[in-house]
Amino acid sequence: xxxLFSEAAPDYGHYLYPYVVWGFLEPGETPADAFEAxxxxxxxxxxxxxxxxxxxxxLREWESTSENRRLLRKSAALECTLIPRTEFDYTPERRAxxxxxxxxKFGAGVMPPERLDRLMxxxxxxxxxxxxxxxxxxxxxxxxxxxxxxxxxxxxxxxYHLTPETRHLGMAMMTSAVEWFTHEGFHHLHLGTCYSERxxxxxxxxxxxxxxxxxxxxxxxxxxxxxxxxxxxxxxxxESEFLAMQGADLPTLASASPFRQNA
Numbered sequence: 001x002x003x004l005f006s007e008a009a010p011d012y013g014h015y016l017y018p019y020v021v022w023g024f025l026e027p028g029e030t031p032a033d034a035f036e037a038x039x040x041x042x043x044x045x046x047x048x049x050x051x052x053x054x055x056x057x058x059l060r061e062w063e064s065t066s067e068n069r070r071l072l073r074k075s076a077a078l079e080c081t082l083i084p085r086t087e088f089d090y091t092p093e094r095r096a097x098x099x100x101x102x103x104x105k106f107g108a109g110v111m112p113p114e115r116l117d118r119l120m121x122x123x124x125x126x127x128x129x130x131x132x133x134x135x136x137x138x139x140x141x142x143x144x145x146x147x148x149x150x151x152x153x154x155x156x157x158x159x160y161h162l163t164p165e166t167r168h169l170g171m172a173m174m175t176s177a178v179e180w181f182t183h184e185g186f187h188h189l190h191l192g193t194c195y196s197e198r199x200x201x202x203x204x205x206x207x208x209x210x211x212x213x214x215x216x217x218x219x220x221x222x223x224x225x226x227x228x229x230x231x232x233x234x235x236x237x238x239e240s241e242f243l244a245m246q247g248a249d250l251p252t253l254a255s256a257s258p259f260r261q262n263a
Contacts (some may be wrong), residue, residue, distance in 0.1 A: 001025055001049075002035060003259075014233035021051035035190055038211035038260060040154075041146070044122035053212065053226065055191040057205045065206055068175050074174035078131045078140055080180055088128045090120055094139070096157040105162065113121040119144065126157070129177055141173050153181045154190040171201065178205055197227060214257050219245060238239040 006018035009189045023039045024047070025031070031046060035056075058119050064072070102111035112204035119125050129143040141160030147153050155177055170193050174191070191202045194210060202208075203223070210218045213236070217223070220236065222245045225237070236242050237250060246253060 001030060001037065001039075004048075011127070011233070016233070016235065021050065023049040023157070025049075030148060031146070032148045035148075035152045035154065035209075038213075038216070039189070040193070041124050044118045044124045046123050050181070051211075052193050053210060054193050055202050055208060055210050056188045056216070057178055057191065058209060059178070059186050061207055062178060062182055062205060065204070067204060068098055071168060071175045072179065073173045074168060075176065076185055077134050077207070078176060079134050080176050080179070081130045083128050083130055085120065085127060086124050088130070094109060094142070097139075098142070099162070101159045109205070111157075118155075118192070120157060122130070125252070129155075129173075129180070131160075131173055131218065141169055143173060143177060150185050151187050152190065153177075153186045153188070154192075156192065175204075194223060194227065198226070202225065212223075213235070214253060215257075 002024045004022040004024070006022055008018040008020050010017045022042065023034055024033060030200060031041070031049075034041075034049040035052075038054065039056055042048045044052040058199070063095065067247060068163060078197055095113075099111065104115070124146055125144045126147050127145050129145055131140040131142065132138045139151055141158060143158040144156045145154055146156060155174060158170060160166060160173065193198075194200065196204060200223075203220055207218050207231050208220065209218050211217075211224070212222065222242070225242065225245065237253070243250070248256075
């Protein structure tokens with residue numbers, strides 16, 4: 001994979017010169033290679049990827065917890081169906097309902113109609129995991145996904161009806177997806193990024209991994225530290241507390257890095 005470094009806002013007084021890392025696939029590489037290296041797609045056309053703090057569930061090792069099982073029992077009326085995007089009925093009614101959900105859940109302007117339409121017409125959405133209520137036959141929710149079997153399933157956006165009675169539905173859909181793709185023999189289910197306290201709900205699966213910039217880590221205390229602290233004029237790898245969590249010094253971490261500049 002070829003890398004480009006797009007400059008972001010510097011903090012000259014603290015000698016911080018940040019770059020956003022973009023990845024571009026080379027011949028013979030596939031999106032799964034980017035996912036496994038810690039990258040997520042950076043556009044609906046998937047022509048570039050960006051390095052992020054993302055989460056994934058190693059499905060071949062996943063074991064349901066008591067909370068996972070409780071949610072699955074509570075949502076037993078949900079019927080889960082995987083539908084290729086080209087066969088999904090993207091009706092005006094569903095489109096309007098998803099946009100209304102996005103406006104309330106994500107905030108104004110985060111998911112404008114043209115962005116949703118772009119996602120639903122590009123390769124970034126290969127399938128939809130659709131949920132119906134068996135008792136009524138009505139739509140309960142839908143997750144937009146990218147799949148490259150058997151290596152990668154990416155749970156991208158999820159939409160469902162927001163009511164006091166459906167508070168558990170979002171987590172129930174995600175838990176159902178973990179169970180479904182485990183049974184289908186997928187290697188990993190990627191759950192997006194984790195940069196805030198609100199995103200820590202995604203860590204309710206065991207084991208859970210996150211990409212910390214140089215490796216996949218299963219240390220959830222490390223993840224919580226990253227979410228809950230802000231580096232004060234330092235890089236993370238200059239913080240003694242963060243470095244101590246790695247159990248190794250910088251030369252050792254560098255020698256194990258998956259990234260290399262070839263001459």
